[in-house]
Amino acid sequence: MDIQQLRAFLTVAEEGRFGVAARRLSITQPALSKQIQAMERRVGSRLVTRDRQGAAVTEAGRTLLPDARDLVARADALDTRIGEMHRGVLGRLSVGFGLSSIDTAPRAVAAYRRRYPDVRVTLDDMSSDVQLGRLRAGALDVGFVREVGFVRETGDDALGWWEVGADxxxxxxxxxxxxxxxxxxxxxxxxxxxxxxxxxxxxxxxxxxxxxxxxxxxxxxxxxxxxxxxxxxxxxxxxxxxxxxxxxxxxxxxxxxxxxxxxxxxxxxxxRIGVACRRDNVPAVVTNFVRVALAVA
Known part of the structure; x- marks a missing residue:
């Protein structure tokens, strides 16, 4: 079912007038009428009648209204969650840390959680070498690694490293x-x-x-x-x-x-110790975490 058509149908039902509904949807009345007609063709029945007093929902339309409201509400909720994931305020993040970041990494995670409480973070203890291998394989999002290990293991520009401390x-x-x-x-x-x-x-x-x-x-x-x-x-x-x-x-x-x-x-x-992540296709949750880690360093 076309969500745009459902939204048009709901708006007409709520406003009772095509003109008011069209303005609310920021479309023309002819465009709104075409959406309603397309939905009626699919249903095989009139959903809305229109006269001088305005628009009225038919019996068939009233039957569909509860499900239409539910579908549009769920579509809106999904769109909101997708937007939150795109901005990095919702999602999952895996973080690695080693002996030298036993203080730095937990502080960064705590600060990040305060700012982005809806992101689920896992924090695992592993050596810099293991972290670098997992970062390259895409099995780890962010790592706190030693500069020595990073320089030795990284022969290309696949990973980025930013200093956050020393030991x-x-x-x-x-x-x-x-x-x-x-x-x-x-x-x-x-x-x-x-x-x-x-x-x-x-x-x-x-x-x-x-x-x-x-x-x-x-x-x-x-x-x-x-x-x-x-x-x-x-x-x-x-x-x-x-x-x-x-x-x-x-x-x-x-x-x-x-x-x-x-x-x-x-x-x-x-x-020196730094926070490392992949440079390509970096999701917003990772970018946000790196910024927080640098801020609390």
Whole structure:
């Protein structure tokens, strides 16, 4: 059924005059009459009669009025939802984040949700390498990734990256320890202790950053006495006295008061974090999220 014809029929029924109905619909009276006639031909019966007093709905027309109102209302509701999706105020959004954006990503999502409450957002923890693969495959909408991983993995212009923050390595030790503050002395102090580490599979970017810093500073490979599959377990082991660990300084947001984090002030220990997404056919929900992420950075 033609929604335009249904709308014309409803407007004539509501206004009782073709002239008034035509003005309300912003069309001419002849055009309105043609729409009514086309609908009557399909029904096979007169729906509206017209005389000097105006237009009156026939018995057949009154039979169709409830369904016509329902269809037009639903069409209007659908059109509204389509418009909301086009503007990015309705829809779904998948966001990835890694260890270094454990503070930045949730803040961006919270700010985005306050502004666009009708968009359903999923936030999943994964490494930068995994995020970049999913972004390229179209399986992830937005990712918070390390600049190093982005530069290494992106050989074309398929993905865009915008800086939203920075992070650096920090030595995690027990709160009652007193490690030195200078990078060289700090690492000499740490090498005399047991090490706890996140598995390379779980945190490949962190492992690469540690290797980069170690090679730059001239330290040998750290051999952990204990490994764990998530950052919070690493911090819990440090708090329990199992050893020390190199973690992102941003881990302060999840570390307990039993853990002391000492930032490593060395150029090779620092990196930048950015929000990344595909450049082609970017839906409005993604564009809106990137804008919010940049605003709260």
């Amino acid at each position: 650096r390595l920090a030595l995690a030790a027990r709160a009652d320890d007193e490690p030195p503050a200078d990078p060289h002395g700090l690492m000499l102090w740490a090498q005399a202790r047991e090490w706890v580490a996140l598995t390379r599979e779980r945190g490949p970017g962190l492992a690469e950053q540690i290797d980069r810093f170690r090679e730059s500073a001239g330290f040998g490979r750290f051999r952990p006495a204990q490994v764990a599959n998530d950052l919070q377990t690493v911090l819990a082991l440090v708090a329990a006295g199992a050893g020390v660990a190199l973690v992102p300084a941003s881990a302060r947001t999840v570390a307990s008061s039993a853990v002391r984090l000492v930032p490593v002030h060395d150029e090779a220990a620092a990196w």
